[in-house]
Amino acid sequence: MPVHHANIIGPVLLLDDIAGGRLHLSALFVGTKEETPPPIYLSRQEVAAKRIACQGATTVWRMRFDVPSDRTSTYRWNDQDFDIAGDTTGDLRLAYVSCNGEEIGDMEREGSERNAMWARLRDEHRHRPFALMLHGGDQVYADEVTQGHTLSEDWPDGIPDAPSAEALADLRDHLRDRFFARYRALYAAPELAWLAARVPSLMQWDDHDICDGWGSLPRSRTESAVGQTLFAVARECFLIFQHGATEGDLPARFFDSGGAHLGWGIRAASLRILAPDLRSERSRKRIMGPGSWSQMETETQAAFQGHTMLMSSVPLLGPRMSLLEGLMRIIPRMQKYEDDLRDQWQSRAHREEWRRMLATARDMLQQDGHNLTALSGEIHLATRAVMDAGRGQQLHQLVASGIAHRAPPKGWARFLGALAWLGENPLPGHPIRIQPLPGQRTRYSAERNFLVLDRSGGDWAATWHLEESGPTAPLPLDGRPDR
Template sequence: MDANSQNITGPVLFLDNLTDTTVEIAALFIAPVGVPVPNVTAEGVSVPVEPLSEFRTATVWRARFRLPVGSQSGYDWNGKHYPVCCDFSDAIRIGYVSCNGEEIGDLDREGSERNAMWSRLKSDHQHQAFALLLHGGDQVYADEVTHGHTLSRDWPDDVPPDPSQADLASLRDHLREGFYERYASLYASPEFAWIAARVPSLMQWDDHDICDGWGSLPASKTHSGVGQTLFSVARESFLIFQQATTDDDLPGRFVDPDGLHLGWTVRTAALRIIAPDLRSERSRRAIMGPGGWTMLEEEAKDPMPGQTFLMSSVPLLGPRLSILEALMVAVPRMQKYEDDLRDQWQSRAHRAEWRRMLQLVRTMAIRDGHDLTVISGEIHLATRGTMDLGDGLHMHQLVASGIAHRAPPKAWANILGALAWLGDAPLEGHPIQIHCLPGQSSRYVAERNYLRLERGADSWSAIWELEDSGTTDPLAL
């Protein structure tokens, strides 16, 4: 082992694509400028590690390689072997996490406390290997990257109206380094690094990967020079650090090769995972744009048998939030939280779009020989829900949030539980209900958590790992 390589962060694995015979993987590395990264060896082939992006003090590198679908495989790097579970047959385990951080002071938190659930996930994998790790949004909390620059220090409350191109270029440099610092810090944490080197990740972004409430803020903010610079840098950083790629080199799982939206889908025998992009085309009046809707409508036409997991970074099934929104508008002290509610499918601003989405997923879910389950994060609580599809069928929604964000007060969970008790049926004849997790007495659990999706012989089940309450009984899907 080269002494310089001890300063390298990585490997962090990402799934480029999945076929019935091959697992295509990208391995990401972060190294100090001038420090070379050793090659990866996979299936006896030495794979070069190539530079992906440059920052002031570091270079981001990537290697792409393939492993055969099967029970166990792996690769070697820097004198060490890393096993990778490539079993996508009868028995498969998939992990799901979200909300890996907090809005304020996240980089200053004590590591073992912050990453306690990552440590538990590591032990979980050691007991029985995961084949994939899905990340449902807010992988990084970037809200503080705007601090420290004249143009963005008061974002979004005070946005300079007409900054010069030179000042915007300066802001871009400042933001790039800020995003780099956060990703590099998170990826260097030992609890995350251990599992990230052994389980390929698939990531979907949400607002904090850009800034709090992106898309739900007024257009005067997001369309400004500062807002567009922030989004551009966040998007570049998302591609580099959450997809191990760049705009001109998107893996085949991305639906739009031009990247106007960053939705993706992967599939293998009897399994499909769909992750629409709920941020790139978002506005205060729309959660998805033309590209996102076209993607989902094309997927809905596919008669694929088996199981689909639809990742919706904000929960698709939830309580009636219009009551809370009305209260927040009426109470001045609460108006600052209006954007948080507008972020949700259940917001009164998105009611028609929500119905359209529910109708679409219902069409997919009732197809013979096919099951569809929605998985979400974002709310820093664990819960589950169902929508009645008719003829005795139900669609499940599973929420696991967050892996590192500390839980909100139990009073907030109780308020949401009371709203859920009222019920909702945005599609006539298809009521939505929020249920307790197996073994829990409340509809919303205020504990840090993550989710396991497991397939036995021919059936899937969901199991939550809760920080204080422990492991739930399996929920049959």
């Protein structure tokens, strides 16, 4: 059950950084102005709450503290002890999830159905604890927050030309109300709340954390006064609720302390996790802007021994989506899906940038003493892919999506599998193949799912947990061709 102190929801643990042999953590609480959360107690420390945001009757509080990164630790809050499996130096487990919601009616779904896979993830932690929980995008589905206000009711199809400053201020207040309510409901869910109090999270955003298709919509929408207000509120709430941060107060793991983009990275013993920002600088003609590319180039040049988990909210390796885009040009009723395909690395609009990203990943992978795996969500299916990286190495792409979003029809999964049969070779000499999950017959599995990453004796393996089929056999991630 979630820990409540009257009207307080939390704690929600967020990893600020790993440095100096310590996990630097934020514990987030959502409550009211009238009731300050009681302090967190550690063996030799008492940590008081700091108010970081308010909206209406809701107040968000934060407590920052640190624990060793080479052992299990315990903290106490509200007369209850919470264990953190914080040893990142040897064998460890990571959980990867994405797509925690749905576009329509998510707030009205029955809790035990909606959070069934969260319950399984909770049981996995009880069986063998996770050190960290990685969230790969669409942690919140904000698509309906624009409803109920005259400026945004018809978003993105219809927006006013020149709204007044007063009307935009009222819209900002309306949107903040809706975002705060959604995050509060998510963190109050008992299945997630139990995990979030014990497993530090690292989060990367995607379009639904803002609105469906953000960055792939026409510039007349995203650069309008309404669009910019929506983005500003979504970004503020993303920082507050997914990073425990505010403007000018970003954790040390963020690449740009000024927040022009929100890419981040952490390093532990023989483990690096990179999450470039694929939304802040996105447009219809690019996925990443100068800031995110600077992050990737800096990390590529930096010496690192071990395994890099590269989080790409949209799948880095995928089928020939350009064929679908071609069909849309001649079938008018399919054109409404153009923004969905333009969101992908595989879109015709992003072909050169996709090649650049694949070459960057290949160069990282080929460094001595180094391996790399790409992690993605977004498509509401489970799948995997491999790219021949040369020198007898493979780049693995693991897709786990979604933890709460219900799966699309199995016919869609079969169609994508048929499309993947054609193969793809955007980077000459480095063909991409979409592969079934271990034990599965089809390339795409249309079931809700999450991913578990295990490091044992220095070797990594991945296991998908599928709602109907159960866990797959472990997939080795040693970078060598499939055996």
